[in-house]
Amino acid sequence: MGEVADREAILDLLGVLAYGELSAFDRMTADARRAPDLLLRAGLAEIAAVEINHYVELAARIRELGGDPVAAMTPFVSAVDTFHRRTEPSTWGEVLVKIVVGDGLAADFYREVAAFVDQDTRHLVEHALADSELSAFAEAGIHALIAAEPSAAARLSLWGRRLVGEAISQTQQVAAERDALAGLIIGGRGGNGGLAGVAAMISRLTDRHLRRMTELGLSN
């Protein structure tokens, strides 16, 4: 376990997570209108509510640390919005895969950095992780969809690759611009090793993403 990151890095981390939750909420509620029936629409709305509850907790922690949630989120608005603009789902299946992929990447990213943050922040992050079980809803929907239409699997596999590619590209962008956050990602070692450390983390996240896709039957 590395040394605990400084306040600036923690605020960066909380800021990017908070804006990630806020925009995931926004997108999911827009996507809910693509749901094929009222039951699925309501299910997706419930998941979206979990995201916003995480947002509330993250914003409260930012205030506890003497930060301002809006100021903490602002540096990450452009990268997160770009990710969503480039990955707008056009079918219900794409909505579901985006939930599983996004939720999985976020949870893995949380785990990567949890060791380097103070204890209160870590508890908050672990709580957010625990709720991520909700992507079970989306997984069940994907299984049902592929069972009904096996040819959908190939299209959704491609979609999964595109999602992770865009996520990586935006993460690299953010890491290059935010030294404090990049330092936290590589465990506070800083220096020239920073970008290499970020690349190693991205490689671990990608491995876990591929494993999840295989489990979903979206492996090729």
Next chain:
Amino acid sequence: MGEVADREAILDLLGVLAYGELSAFDRMTADARRAPDLLLRAGLAEIAAVEINHYVELAARIRELGGDPVAAMTPFVSAVDTFHRRTEPSTWGEVLVKIVVGDGLAADFYREVAAFVDQDTRHLVEHALADSELSAFAEAGIHALIAAEPSAAARLSLWGRRLVGEAISQTQQVAAERDALAGLIIGGRGGNGGLAGVAAMISRLTDRHLRRMTELGLSN
């Protein structure tokens, strides 16, 4: 206090409230994109999350009573959707007034029927009422808006009248079609007095709406 309504009427009531919350959630999250800054956008998202938490509780109560949430909501989808389609806000001020008006009408309607439902349902309804304090967020926004631009008050007053007019029109439609719910509204008396009882309730709701608009400085 009237006699406790029958199961069919309670399921109708829970169904219309549940779909009301679900669609309020949908609309608010769409409206959040009109927020002038990230702080207000996040504030609106938090309010929307409260609506969806109410939805979850109402759906759980429907299941407890042996009903199915989707079946209970379906008869009310058309009326509620028509209301929202006809009252789509085009400015941030209209978004805020719609929250206050909608929240106020919903809370008053809850109070009207609470006396006639079983105790568990009443507790649930009272809990939903307590959270409605969140419209304080919207009220503060309206006050700030009118202070900055006094001429906005006249336009928003008109908007408030249009909202309540559309709400009344859809409520009458629903009451005419759903005998069980209409019976509950008038306290289980039923018979020919039904529509007159509904009209009397609408008149009380309108009075309280006008009082709220006056308090907001939107009185003419």
